Amino acid sequence: MVTPARCPAILIAAPASGQGKTTVTAALARLHARQGRRVRVFKCGPDFLDPHWHRLASGAPVHQLDLWMNGAHDCAQRLHAAAQEADLILIEGVMGLFDGDPSAADLVQRFGLPVLAVIDASAMAGTFGALAFGLQHYRPGLRWAGVLANRVGSARHADMLRKGLRDDADWMGAVMRVQPGTAAANAGTGKPGALLPERHLGLIAAHELPDSLERLDAAADALAATPLGQMTASDLQRWATDFAPPVQPPAVPPPLLQGRTVAVARDAAFCFIYEANLHTLAQLGARVVHFSPLHDAAVPECDAVWLPGGYPELHTAQITANTAMQASLRAHVAAGKPLWAECGGMMALFDAITLADGSTAPLWGLLPGHVTMHKRLAALGPQHLTIAGRHTLRGHTFHYSTAASTAPVVARTARSGEAVAADAGEALYHHGSIHASYFHAWFPSSPEAVAQLLGAQAS
Incomplete structure (x- = not known):
């Protein structure tokens, strides 16, 4: 006891x-x-x-x-x-x-x-x-x-x-x-x-x-x-x-990513990472490796990539200059390997960005569309996102930019207690092997949804 x-x-x-x-x-x-x-x-x-x-x-x-x-x-x-x-x-x-x-x-x-x-x-x-x-x-x-x-x-x-x-x-x-x-x-x-x-x-x-x-x-x-x-x-x-101890012991996620390696971006431009999210990946059986899109020449050998949020708008020159990383990410996607991108991670995938001073900078060009920075908040608050109509992730949204994209929208987030609306909430884009959204996910809320985003078979 x-x-x-x-x-x-x-x-x-x-x-x-x-x-x-x-x-x-x-x-x-x-x-x-x-x-x-x-x-x-x-x-x-x-x-x-x-x-x-x-x-x-x-x-x-x-x-x-x-x-x-x-x-x-x-x-x-x-x-x-x-x-x-x-x-x-x-x-x-x-x-x-x-x-x-x-x-x-x-x-x-x-x-x-x-x-x-x-x-x-x-x-x-x-x-x-x-x-x-x-x-x-x-x-x-x-x-x-x-x-x-x-x-x-x-x-x-x-x-x-x-x-x-x-x-x-x-x-x-x-x-x-x-x-x-x-x-x-x-x-x-x-x-x-x-x-x-x-x-x-x-x-x-x-x-x-x-x-x-x-x-x-x-x-x-x-x-x-x-x-x-x-x-x-x-x-x-x-x-x-x-x-007091929890009434029930914590649930252990099924090893849906057993034998898979997940490469997680982590540097000054991509740093919005919950420690609990990394722990969830480990619980799912994944081997987690880190890399820097700003400084490394290539994505590590892996089965899936997670690009977390951060500040790509402050590092556009380095993002553009690192053509080797851009090519590596493009090859990853061309091979059909999953890539999950959140907020800043998604922003870097678009074709270009208009910064707060009105200037425009190119980005990776892996997701069709354009990002525009604003001086005021564009969205803020708790959100939930249902993946494949079955598993629901909880999390939040917080960003100063807006995005315009022709990529298919396969789902949208909703606020707590609200129904999903076709023209509201954050879009979940699906383009090739890329899933991307402004939504920041709390992985422990649905490890099964995370596993699906990173390539596991639907459960």
């Missing part, structure tokens, strides 16, 4: 996006990892970029927790497993605490987690206390750990914020605003008080910056001066949470 696992855990939330949740979560993970503790970090909701920082900070794999995309059973399984091996579990929330359906607050109440609120206090004083009070009491029964003030201007400002709280015990400290001349200012983040720089899809991934660890250490050092950062192993026990 599997028993509950007990471990200190906390969800870092905020009243809105952009308050500094990611920086605080990564800083807290780095601080405790430096002290020798085993830290496991999760990200609430679909996100590829924040986990790069959390993995670097904690030294451990980072997985998503989403009551819709994962399902409650999968979330319970991942939390229970983490609690068995960790000294501290950190979960970064998504958007505002009560935003979305399901929200971070729904996850909190499902698993009895305490909430630490991070509030950008750069333009407030007494209202800080009102905001903290509202977050704590808006939904009855919420476990509360306290509030951290972020981007604070001075010690006097911090004192004003603390005095605005109803209960002084809620004060977890203040993190000061980053000043001109610091790493954040030099990186041009455009957001005072931010150590982790951003671009149009979110944070710049940790592996893209030469000083990523130095940035994390600077954030951890700043947090170390706060009551939150000074908590000892004994203090952390106030956040101890019992994680």
Whole structure:
């Protein structure tokens, strides 16, 4: 009989996006990892970029927790497993605490987690206390750990914020605003008080910056001066949470890709990869090999290719210049071998792209059509996609471009709770051995659908 696992855990939330949740979560993970503790970090909701920082900070794999995309059973399984091996579990929330359906607050109440609120206090004083009070009491029964003030201007400002709280015990400290001349200012983040720089899809991934660890250490050092950062192993026990084992053991996918090799693109242009997706491929029996479309001359010897999302629009010159890779991918498709492309991976397959500045660049030309970048979001939200009318994948869409293609559309995504519409949702294009869509799939939601996209026989 599997028993509950007990471990200190906390969800870092905020009243809105952009308050500094990611920086605080990564800083807290780095601080405790430096002290020798085993830290496991999760990200609430679909996100590829924040986990790069959390993995670097904690030294451990980072997985998503989403009551819709994962399902409650999968979330319970991942939390229970983490609690068995960790000294501290950190979960970064998504958007505002009560935003979305399901929200971070729904996850909190499902698993009895305490909430630490991070509030950008750069333009407030007494209202800080009102905001903290509202977050704590808006939904009855919420476990509360306290509030951290972020981007604070001075010690006097911090004192004003603390005095605005109803209960002084809620004060977890203040993190000061980053000043001109610091790493954040030099990186041009455009957001005072931010150590982790951003671009149009979110944070710049940790592996893209030469000083990523130095940035994390600077954030951890700043947090170390706060009551939150000074908590000892004994203090952390106030956040101890019992994680019950899942009611049923996790289902093991059938070995539908046994004996097959799947080549997964992975570099600065193609980096939107859930760790759980790679694990699912391994569970299906696939041998996974990685390659770089930007730098390698050819696709590795394989039976199928997965091109995940990323930033092809930032690397068009390299994509175009690497004619050997283009020829290798073309040969792969001409041989009838499967290729599954998601969002940025799909974009690179088209004939050309119009960038945000109005210029046009050629792409691989394996999928007929043209991509156009926009300065505003073109689509965002949870989606599901049914493959071959039988197996349904869950995931999400998030992109700043639109595509026009003559390739056949064999299916479309739909939002949670909505029916598939002929003129809505993300298209699933099928062209030769290519399947491509803006849709980002969460592979554990339907390993059978993934296996079909990568060449397994329908089951």
